[in-house]
Amino acid sequence: MGGYGYGMMGGGGFALGWFMMVLWWAFILVVVVALVRWLAGGGRGESGFLPAPRKPLDILKERYARGDIDRETYDRMRRDLE
Numbered sequence: 001m002g003g004y005g006y007g008m009m010g011g012g013g014f015a016l017g018w019f020m021m022v023l024w025w026a027f028i029l030v031v032v033v034a035l036v037r038w039l040a041g042g043g044r045g046e047s048g049f050l051p052a053p054r055k056p057l058d059i060l061k062e063r064y065a066r067g068d069i070d071r072e073t074y075d076r077m078r079r080d081l082e
Contacts, residue, residue, distance in 0.1 A: 056081050 060081065064074040 057078065060069075060074065060077055063069050064071075069077070
């Protein structure tokens with residue numbers, strides 16, 4: 001075998017190195033995109049990370065609109081919340 005050969009990598013070192021480089025840059029890209037989205041939306045609401053909090057009175061109105069509760073129950077609960 002002369003002074004040339006595949007060495008310890010067996011000839012696959014270049015392909016593995018290329019794959020690891022692509023994997024590294026994909027990771028960096030994901031981190032940058034997540035950071036920009038978090039900073040742009042403050043970490044909540046429109047950015048998709050956390051839904052905006054709903055107020056109890058809004059939830060009560062939705063329940064009444066769906067027909068889950070009747071008018072008397074709605075009025076009593078609304079007075080309790082206010």
